[in-house]
Amino acid sequence: MNDIRKDFPILETGVVYLDSAATSLRPRQVVDAEREYYEVYNANIERGVYELSERASEEYELAHEKVAKLLGVKREEIVFTKNTTEAINLIALGLEWENGDNIVTTLVEHHSNYLPWLRIGERYGVEVRKVRPKEDGTFELSDFEKVIDEKTKIVAVNHVSNVLGTVSPLEEIVEIAHKKGALVLADGAQSAPHLKVNLKEIGVDFFAASGHKMLGPTGTGVLYIKEDHFDLFHPPFLGGGVIDAVYEDSYTLTHPFERFEAGTPNIAGGIGLGVAAEYLMKVGLERIEEHERKLTGMLIEGLLSLGATVFGPHDPEKKTGVVPFEVPGMPPHQVAMLLWEMGKIAVRSGLHCAHPLHRYILKRDRGTVRASFYLYSTEEDVEVLLSTLKDLMG
Numbered sequence: 001m002n003d004i005r006k007d008f009p010i011l012e013t014g015v016v017y018l019d020s021a022a023t024s025l026r027p028r029q030v031v032d033a034e035r036e037y038y039e040v041y042n043a044n045i046e047r048g049v050y051e052l053s054e055r056a057s058e059e060y061e062l063a064h065e066k067v068a069k070l071l072g073v074k075r076e077e078i079v080f081t082k083n084t085t086e087a088i089n090l091i092a093l094g095l096e097w098e099n100g101d102n103i104v105t106t107l108v109e110h111h112s113n114y115l116p117w118l119r120i121g122e123r124y125g126v127e128v129r130k131v132r133p134k135e136d137g138t139f140e141l142s143d144f145e146k147v148i149d150e151k152t153k154i155v156a157v158n159h160v161s162n163v164l165g166t167v168s169p170l171e172e173i174v175e176i177a178h179k180k181g182a183l184v185l186a187d188g189a190q191s192a193p194h195l196k197v198n199l200k201e202i203g204v205d206f207f208a209a210s211g212h213k214m215l216g217p218t219g220t221g222v223l224y225i226k227e228d229h230f231d232l233f234h235p236p237f238l239g240g241g242v243i244d245a246v247y248e249d250s251y252t253l254t255h256p257f258e259r260f261e262a263g264t265p266n267i268a269g270g271i272g273l274g275v276a277a278e279y280l281m282k283v284g285l286e287r288i289e290e291h292e293r294k295l296t297g298m299l300i301e302g303l304l305s306l307g308a309t310v311f312g313p314h315d316p317e318k319k320t321g322v323v324p325f326e327v328p329g330m331p332p333h334q335v336a337m338l339l340w341e342m343g344k345i346a347v348r349s350g351l352h353c354a355h356p357l358h359r360y361i362l363k364r365d366r367g368t369v370r371a372s373f374y375l376y377s378t379e380e381d382v383e384v385l386l387s388t389l390k391d392l393m394g
Helices: 002-007 009-013 028-040 051-071 084-094 115-124 141-147 170-179 227-232 256-260 267-283 285-306 332-343 355-362 379-393
Strands: 078-081 102-106 127-131 152-158 183-187 206-210 221-225 243-246 251-253 322-326 348-350 368-372
Touching: 028 267, 051 078, 051 221, 051 267, 078 084, 078 256, 084 115, 084 183, 084 206, 084 221, 102 115, 115 127, 127 141, 141 170, 152 170, 170 183, 221 227, 221 256, 227 256, 267 285, 285 322, 285 379, 332 348, 332 368, 332 379
Parallel strands: 102 127, 102 152, 152 183, 183 206
Antiparallel strands: 078 221, 206 221, 243 251, 322 368, 348 368
């Protein structure tokens, strides 16, 4: 994968970037696409009858098509958002809640797939049921079977943990949920960038992802809504672009997927996200997954040999390129700070927006140090990290 590093100018600064689970780097192609929009055909989309607007509209629409292709779905099922958080909240706020409904989520979730459901529980008196993982962060399917019933409105679960890198058995969870008539929302922020994802095969009803974690611009996100479900809920935001007609006391909504993109969107960002999706498909997600798995195994083996504690599964076949660890006797933030000062190594430290996981499962109130890979990461990056940690640990 070393041949693609030339596409990422920031790597020329000498940084050892191991924080891709927080945000990915951007290739020149994405940056150039955004710049071209602003410099060459800057205009608002839809209804403009002049050339600049027509091109902007076409490029923005094409971006939706590229993302749909990446995820194995129809263009009409793709909504652009500003991030995963907004996408999940759109679903939570748009569903109709009834007395007696319940929600099933897990203690492994990022706050963005946890807090919205707690708020729904508080607002509507809906019960929020939490599935506890095993000690290594993986799930027993029987635990989902115990809590999903005929009154479960939705099951909200991560596809890949942002802390542990563990991959949830989504297809099996979907099967369990659908048998009880429940919907399934998957937080795909950590899977869409790293795994070959075909949402039709997985069978989820909703899927949320962030553009900035998959080579795209910040402020971009994706929400997949299965075409059968657009009429299940109402868009929580109304305004320009979501209606066909407005009368004195009423209105009619426009096409289903457009209902959820109210107002002027992040046009340049959306176009850049389309280019990012195209880039990922060209490289190949299977190739990326294999590359990250190799680096993950190398890092876990090295950390254990140094005496560090590695959380989650130690088998790289059971996870993506996310490796949380602890250096004995040193706070996570101190480790991260020293890695930067000693080797210009960028890692993340703390609770990673997953307080319940750290507090109740990992038993680490101060959090962990997290190294995370992507397609531009190298074996040399791993060697530098391990060498610096060895010096740091004395």
